[in-house]
Amino acid sequence: MAKVRKRARPFGIGEDPRAAPGARTDCEPARPLTLRRAWQNGLWMYLLGLVFLALPLSSQVQQGGPELFWMSLLISAVAVLYLVAPWVCDAPIWGRVIYLVVFTIVLLSMIPFIEYQLVYFGVYLAILLATQLPWRISRVAIPMLVLLILGTGALFRDWVSVIIAAMSLVVGLSIAMGIENSRIDRRLRVAEKRVAGLAVVAERERISRDLHDILGHSLTAISIKAGLARRLLTADPAAAGPQIAEVEQLARQVLSDLRSTVSGIREVRLATELASSRSVLSAAGIRPELPIAVPLLPDPISELFGYVVREAVTNVVRHSEATRCTIVLQSDRVQVIDDGIGHPGGKYGSGLTGLAERLKESGGTLELLPAPGGGTMLVADLRSPEFREFERNRLKVGS
Numbered sequence: 536m537a538k539v540r541k542r543a544r545p546f547g548i549g550e551d552p553r554a555a556p557g558a559r560t561d562c563e564p565a566r567p568l569t570l571r572r573a574w575q576n577g578l579w580m581y582l583l584g585l586v587f588l589a590l591p592l593s594s595q596v597q598q599g600g601p602e603l604f605w606m607s608l609l610i611s612a613v614a615v616l617y618l619v620a621p622w623v624c625d626a627p628i629w630g631r632v633i634y635l636v637v638f639t640i641v642l643l644s645m646i647p648f649i650e651y652q653l654v655y656f657g658v659y660l661a662i663l664l665a666t667q668l669p670w671r672i673s674r675v676a677i678p679m680l681v682l683l684i685l686g687t688g689a690l691f692r693d694w695v696s697v698i699i700a701a702m703s704l705v706v707g708l709s710i711a712m713g714i715e716n717s718r719i720d721r722r723l724r725v726a727e728k729r730v731a732g733l734a735v736v737a738e739r740e741r742i743s744r745d746l747h748d749i750l751g752h753s754l755t756a757i758s759i760k761a762g763l764a765r766r767l768l769t770a771d772p773a774a775a776g777p778q779i780a781e782v783e784q785l786a787r788q789v790l791s792d793l794r795s796t797v798s799g800i801r802e803v804r805l806a807t808e809l810a811s812s813r814s815v816l817s818a819a820g821i822r823p824e825l826p827i828a829v830p831l832l833p834d835p836i837s838e839l840f841g842y843v844v845r846e847a848v849t850n851v852v853r854h855s856e857a858t859r860c861t862i863v864l865q866s867d868r869v870q871v872i873d874d875g876i877g878h879p880g881g882k883y884g885s886g887l888t889g890l891a892e893r894l895k896e897s898g899g900t901l902e903l904l905p906a907p908g909g910g911t912m913l914v915a916d917l918r919s920p921e922f923r924e925f926e927r928n929r930l931k932v933g934s
Contacts, residue, residue: 555631556673556714557666558624560721567625576621577666584659588614602648609648612641617659620666631667638663651691654684661707670715677707744889755849756815757785763818781814805829808841809862812848816860819852821873824861832866836917839897840869843915846886847871850913854878857910867917874910878903890915 554560557576565571570578588610616638623634639660645653661680664673681704688694760782767775806829816823832840844862848871851860855875863870891901899917906912 552671553628553669555624555626555628555667556670556711556718557621568622572625573621576624578618578621581618581620581662584617584662585614587658606645606648609641609645613638613656613659616641617663620663624666628669635660635663635667651687654687657681657684657703658706661703662710665707665711665714670711673711674708677704677711680707740889740892744893754789755852756811756818757782757789759815759818759852760785778818805832805837805841805844805864808844808848812844812860812862815848815852821851821857822859824859826862826864829864830866835897836867839893839899839917840864840915842890842893843869843901843913844871846890847913850884850886851875851911855911869915871913872906872910874906874908877905877909878911887913 559575559577565575616634620634623631626634642653642656642660645656657680661677664676664680668676681701684703760778764775764778764782767778809825809829813823813825847862848860851857851871851873855873857873857875859874861870861872863872887901887903894901894915894917897917899915902914902916904912904914
């Protein structure tokens with residue numbers, strides 16, 4: 536049965552997808568229900584909006600009549616409800632929905648007095664929809680409100696309603712989109728900081744792997760050649776000279792590699808590592824069986840296989856007690872096989888763990904297996920998972 540992939544929510548860690556867009560989260564929030572908190576949530580913006588409530592009130596004053604009292608009372612209620620919006624922003628979503636319903640009911644109560652001219656208050660409702668409801672809801676609710684205002688204007692042939700509808704759409708969506716863009720911008724800044732932190736960690740891991748690869752292989756070679764030179768000093772002093780010279784050369788190479796690792800420009804090549812491995816294996820008394828020719832490989836693969844050969848040969852020299860080491864090389868696969876004591880459990884040390892991470896980053900795998908006839912076989916494979924599975928099944932059938 537196919538797995539149903541859940542759509543990722545566009546919210547960062549710690550963000551509430553139901554929070555009011557008008558509630559400020561990019562500053563140290565003041566205590567709820569305080570004037571300072573309301574000011575953080577944009578109380579000044581709501582105060583500016585009260586100016587437009589004077590228009591319907593002045594129109595009603597000019598007409599006079601017994602409706603003036605009730606209209607004044609309803610407009611005052613609208614003003615009060617509109618001004619408490621900054622405090623309501625911190626309420627849970629169900630509380631904000633109730634608030635919007637109450638505000639809408641108060642607006643509808645004006646119909647007996649101003650009839651279709653109620654649409655003039657549409658801008659206020661659009662602003663509240665933008666600041667109280669999440670973007671995924673307000674981006675639908677505001678256009679629906681605008682369509683309602685347009686329909687009312689068309690029904691009564693009131694072109695002022697059309698202007699009000701356009702104003703409601705522009706103001707409401709502008710506020711909603713502005714708040715949403717600010718939220719996304721904050722999230723991007725947080726993501727950039729997180730990526731920067733991860734980059735530092737990745738660089739530390741890279742340096743750690745490189746230092747292990749450099750020091751592990753080169754110091755093993757220095758130790759073996761220094762031991763050989765020490766034995767030759769008594770038996771054949773003339774033959775000890777070239778070995779001491781190689782120790783000196785290896786030490787200089789380690790220093791150069793360390794400097795290059797710190798600067799991030801060190802290059803590892805498969806051909807170079809094969810040549811080095813032949814020398815190290817021979818010095819350790821292990822017969823090397825290496826490929827005569829190296830296939831032409833892209834630089835990333837050549838570097839990756841160079842690391843594999845370096846780490847594998849270092850482990851053979853250190854731990855295997857082998858007499859023979861064979862390296863089988865293909866364009867997308869390398870095997871290092873020894874006839875030593877084997878590797879019980881097939882567990883990775885720190886070097887092989889770092890090497891496995893390098894292979895994984897390139898889409899490949901690293902396997903530590905028992906070699907046919909005894910010993911250990913390290914396989915680095917860049918082939919597709921399907922091909923590797925086919926090869927395993929073929930070997931099982933053949934055996």
